[in-house]
Amino acid sequence: MVNTKPIGIFDSGVGGLSVVKSLKRVLPNENIIYVGDLRHFPYGTKTEEEVKTYARNITKFLLTKEVKLIIVACNTVSSIAMDELKVLANPVEVIGMIQSGAEYAVKTTKNKKVGVISTPLTAKKHAYKNEIQKLDGSIEVFEVGSQELVNLVEDGVSFNDYACALAREKLEEPLKNKIDTLVLGCTHFPFLYKVVKSVVGESVEVIDPAEYIATKTVEHLNEIGFNNGTHKTIFYTTYDKESFKEKLSLFLSIEDSEVYEIDI
Numbered sequence: 001m002v003n004t005k006p007i008g009i010f011d012s013g014v015g016g017l018s019v020v021k022s023l024k025r026v027l028p029n030e031n032i033i034y035v036g037d038l039r040h041f042p043y044g045t046k047t048e049e050e051v052k053t054y055a056r057n058i059t060k061f062l063l064t065k066e067v068k069l070i071i072v073a074c075n076t077v078s079s080i081a082m083d084e085l086k087v088l089a090n091p092v093e094v095i096g097m098i099q100s101g102a103e104y105a106v107k108t109t110k111n112k113k114v115g116v117i118s119t120p121l122t123a124k125k126h127a128y129k130n131e132i133q134k135l136d137g138s139i140e141v142f143e144v145g146s147q148e149l150v151n152l153v154e155d156g157v158s159f160n161d162y163a164c165a166l167a168r169e170k171l172e173e174p175l176k177n178k179i180d181t182l183v184l185g186c187t188h189f190p191f192l193y194k195v196v197k198s199v200v201g202e203s204v205e206v207i208d209p210a211e212y213i214a215t216k217t218v219e220h221l222n223e224i225g226f227n228n229g230t231h232k233t234i235f236y237t238t239y240d241k242e243s244f245k246e247k248l249s250l251f252l253s254i255e256d257s258e259v260y261e262i263d264i
């Protein structure tokens, strides 16, 4: 079945671009509409109510673009607003990060000790711990939150000594507890993969839930239809179009992107 409608993807900033990257590898022919809520970045230190309001507004905006599926490419939103967004978007399906990351972690860990690095809000909600332990109650989960690492990525950093020192400090506790798997529980963190890997070493598997999201999206498109024609990605930002364009060039190597500034 052919379905040319776009897939809607959103995040507070550039983090969701890591999800776009994973998705494009598996589904190169899909039209995508991406919203980066730069005006309200960061979400990780906001109240739940604030984050829910931003997520609702973006979801409504994506629905006006007639998306066939919405991917919440933000763990912070996924950890608090999935039920609400699913009701709002119905009958359009909404896929979040946490369930995918949790399933991936459960499949990966051998010693049943999993670390998760996320925003402070995701860590505070124990979103990953709850979801992982729902799947396997014998798995121990060590969650840490770092807004500073998220902010570094948003500022364009992918590797430097300061980022390594911060990651080392944050991951000390999970490493002391001998985790064998670390979930990148914030979509900004795949862009810090080298930093994280240099800290945790070879014995810890670092996993990106976005890879699993791509698989889930394929399963869903099997039901509602793939796009097999032209593929286009249109980007929307709620603030500073020019800086968003620079970030697209930095993180996705896209130079001639179509970017619009919106007021939502």
Ligand code: DGL
Residues within 6 Å of the ligand: 011, 012, 013, 015, 016, 041, 042, 043, 044, 045, 073, 074, 075, 076, 077, 119, 122, 150, 185, 186, 187, 188
């Ligand atoms: N990238 C987002 C996440 O996965 C949020 C980062 C932020 O805005 O604090 O949680």
